[in-house]
Amino acid sequence: xxxxxxxxxxxxxxxxxxxxxxxxxxxxxxxxxxxxxxxxxxxxxxxxxxxxxxxxxxxxxxxxxxxxxxxxxxxxxxxxxxxxxxxxxxxxxxxxxxxxxxxxxxxxxxxxxxxxxxxxxxxxxxxxxxxxxxxxxxxxxxxxxxxxxxxxxxxxxxxxxxxxxxxxxxxxxxxxxxxxxxxxxxxxxxxxxxxxxxxxxxxxxxxxxxxxxxxxxxxxxxxxxxxxxxxxxxxxxxxxxxxxxxxxxxxxxxxxxxxxxxxxxxxxxxxxxxxxxxxxxxxxxxxxxxxxxxxxxxx
Amino acid sequence: xxxxxxxxxxxxxxxxxxxxxxxxxxxxxxxxxxxxxxxxxxxxxxxxxxxxxxxxxxxxxxxxxxxxxxxxxxxxxxxxxxxxxxxxxxxxxxxxxxxxxxxxxxxxxxxxxxxxxxxxxxxxxxxxxxxxxxxxxxxxxxxxxxxxxxxxxxxxxxxxxxxxxxxxxxxxxxxxxxxxxxxxxxxxxxxxxxxxxxxxxxxxxxxxxxxxxxxxxxxxxxxxxxxxxxxxxxxxxxxxxxxxxxxxxxxxxxxxxxxxxxxxxxxxxxxxxxxxxxxxxxxxxxxxxxxxxxxxxxxxxx
Numbered sequence: 266x267x268x269x270x271x272x273x274x275x276x277x278x279x280x281x282x283x284x285x286x287x288x289x290x291x292x293x294x295x296x297x298x299x300x301x302x303x304x305x306x307x308x309x310x311x312x313x314x315x316x317x318x319x320x321x322x323x324x325x326x327x328x329x330x331x332x333x334x335x336x337x338x339x340x341x342x343x344x345x346x347x348x349x350x351x352x353x354x355x356x357x358x359x360x361x362x363x364x365x366x367x368x369x370x371x372x373x374x375x376x377x378x379x380x381x382x383x384x385x386x387x388x389x390x391x392x393x394x395x396x397x398x399x400x401x402x403x404x405x406x407x408x409x410x411x412x413x414x415x416x417x418x419x420x421x422x423x424x425x426x427x428x429x430x431x432x433x434x435x436x437x438x439x440x441x442x443x444x445x446x447x448x449x450x451x452x453x454x455x456x457x458x459x460x461x462x463x464x465x466x467x468x469x470x471x472x473x474x475x476x477x478x479x480x481x482x483x484x485x486x487x488x489x490x491x492x493x494x495x496x497x498x499x500x501x502x503x504x505x506x507x508x509x510x511x512x513x514x515x516x517x518x519x520x521x522x523x524x525x526x527x528x529x530x531x532x533x534x535x536x537x538x539x540x541x542x543x544x545x546x547x548x549x550x551x552x553x554x555x556x557x558x559x560x561x562x563x564x
Numbered sequence: 565x566x567x568x569x570x571x572x573x574x575x576x577x578x579x580x581x582x583x584x585x586x587x588x589x590x591x592x593x594x595x596x597x598x599x600x601x602x603x604x605x606x607x608x609x610x611x612x613x614x615x616x617x618x619x620x621x622x623x624x625x626x627x628x629x630x631x632x633x634x635x636x637x638x639x640x641x642x643x644x645x646x647x648x649x650x651x652x653x654x655x656x657x658x659x660x661x662x663x664x665x666x667x668x669x670x671x672x673x674x675x676x677x678x679x680x681x682x683x684x685x686x687x688x689x690x691x692x693x694x695x696x697x698x699x700x701x702x703x704x705x706x707x708x709x710x711x712x713x714x715x716x717x718x719x720x721x722x723x724x725x726x727x728x729x730x731x732x733x734x735x736x737x738x739x740x741x742x743x744x745x746x747x748x749x750x751x752x753x754x755x756x757x758x759x760x761x762x763x764x765x766x767x768x769x770x771x772x773x774x775x776x777x778x779x780x781x782x783x784x785x786x787x788x789x790x791x792x793x794x795x796x797x798x799x800x801x802x803x804x805x806x807x808x809x810x811x812x813x814x815x816x817x818x819x820x821x822x823x824x825x826x827x828x829x830x831x832x833x834x835x836x837x838x839x840x841x842x843x844x845x846x847x848x849x850x851x852x853x854x855x856x857x858x859x860x861x862x863x864x865x866x
Contacts, residue, residue: 274767274768274769275683275687275688275689275768276689278679278680278682278683278768278769279680279683279684279689279695281676281680282676282677282680282699282739282743283695285676285736285739286695286698286699286702286740288717289710289714289717289736290702290705290710290740292713293709293710293713293714293717294705294709294710296712296713297709297710297712297713300712309716355597355600358593358596358597359597361593362590362593362594362597364590364594365594365597369597369601370852370856371849371852372601372604372605373600373601373604374848374852374855374856375604375608375845375848375849376604376607377848378793378797378841378844378845378847378848378855379797379841379844379845380796380797380798380799380814380840380841380844381797381799382797382799382814382817382818382840383814383817383837383838383840383841384607386817386818386821386822386833386837387607387610387611387834387837388607390610390611390614390627390830390833390834391607391610391627395625396622396623396625396627396830397627398627400625400626400627401625401626401627401628403625404625404626431603431604431607434604435604439856488704491706492706492707494799494800495799495800498799498818498822499818499822502822513706513708516708517708517711517800517803517804520711520712521803521804526712529708529712530712532708533706533708533709533711533712534709536706536708536709537705537706537709540704540705540706544701544704548701551700
């Protein structure tokens with residue numbers, strides 16, 4: 266009896282998690298994909314007219330705001346990638362100079378504990394042309410200084426990028442630091458004995474060794490960018506005009522402002538596709554690492 | 565960037581290093597890192613000083629200056645009389661709403677993911693590998709793709725707009741990642757220990773409550789920090805699932821500062837922003853080590 270019970274109990278304990286996965290993830294995703302083919306507006310409408318199944322997608326890609334959102338996604342990803350570079354440089358310096366590691370890490374990481382809404386609002390205040398940083402430099406006598414980025418359509422995205430770099434550099438630094446720490450200490454001393462220059466050490470040995478850390482960082486960054494919503498709301502609320510819309514902002518807007526379930530679903534499906542494209546290398550990478558670890562365990 | 569870039573080269577040139585003397589390269593590195601720290605710390609400094617200034621000083625500009633006369637009135641106003649729309653109840657309503665959302669979120673997410681992680685890690689479940697892989701994928705799904713059906717589902721249960729709705733949705737969204745974290749922690753428990761425990765009591769739940777749970781102190785703190793910061797800082801779930809009377813603090817803050825019209829009272833706004841940021845910051849500065857573990861565990865092992 267005891268044996269049988271021990272088989273039933275774990276399955277039973279797992280059932281809530283399985284139910285959540287099946288209903289709230291699988292079911293919900295399939296439902297949204299289905300909805301994107303229908304003409305649903307305020308309420309779900311389950312009929313599909315197959316002759317025009319791509320109706321919502323046609324509308325989506327004919328909307329200039331959606332095209333803006335997609336290009337903003339690329340701009341944001343490219344700009345925020347600087348956070349990975351800064352994160353690596355800071356991690357390398359902190360790791361070399363052991364003094365004060367704890368203090369530096371604490372300070373670099375604190376933005377991560379703050380809500381993106383607060384982050385956005387604070388940066389919005391710093392960008393305030395009359396009272397913020399621009400005004401500060403004007404008072405110092407540098408009157409040509411321009412820092413009201415988020416008030417202008419063509420520079421507003423750079424403002425959001427600056428805030429996201431500020432927010433995420435510490436995170437990437439922490440990831441890089443744990444990557445650097447896992448590198449065998451003998452490499453450092455061997456390099457010193459051989460008189461390898463610091464540049465060659467990093468360019469030819471350390472960075473190639475950390476390529477998986479870099480890849481993880483890049484994937485996490487891209488996934489974060491696809492989800493970028495709070496920071497946009499807090500800094501520009503999509504404006505000026507529609508210049509800082511992102512796909513995440515667009516999908517929420519299509520549902521809550523335009524009240525159109527079919528249209529919002531189509532936007533969400535594209536978001537999912539983008540996520541999958543980013544995600545694929547991560548899956549392959551994990552599978553590869555698992556196989557390598559298994560091989561190492563056997564040997 | 566040049567200071568930081570040059571520093572390591574100098575460091576290599578003067579190696580081997582003599583004891584107890586700080587090298588020029590070290591100083592350069594430290595100075596550079598300190599400058600970076602200042603850049604990171606500036607926004608926090610600015611909102612702190614702004615929140616203690618009087619409006620008459622703020623309108624002069626110069627956001628970096630210290631308050632001429634320190635006043636806590638903005639803090640008082642932000643807590644008690646900050647206006648969102650026509651209501652001027654301050655941000656305290658949001659604070660208590662956030663607490664009411666946070667407590668059940670913590671309970672539900674930890675209960676479900678700890679048990680799931682334990683079952684997957686230590687009991688022979690044939691499809692464990694597949695399920696873990698699916699959870700891994702679920703952890704990265706964008707919220708927008710499951711948002712609308714979840715709203716309809718929650719509405720059907722009649723919970724929509726309540727604290728419970730927000731808390732349950734948080735628990736559902738956190739489940740995949742937290743389960744993976746728990747599972748990764750429990751899988752390192754030696755098999756001998758499990759065998760002995762099974763001999764001794766044998767039942768799934770008794771082993772969990774008597775042996776596994778008392779061992780999970782560290783991981784519980786890590787997960788707790790992860791849940792507290794993500795639930796407290798959340799905006800999107802609150803926006804889509806909270807009703808008018810259950811809006812979390814971030815939502816009230818955003819409504820008050822972004823959509824409000826008329827005269828902007830910057831010192832009160834900054835005090836409200838700080839009040840919203842303080843709880844997770846306290847957790848962060850109090851338990852920094854676990855926080856770092858939490859985010860790296862969530863990122864890499866997830």
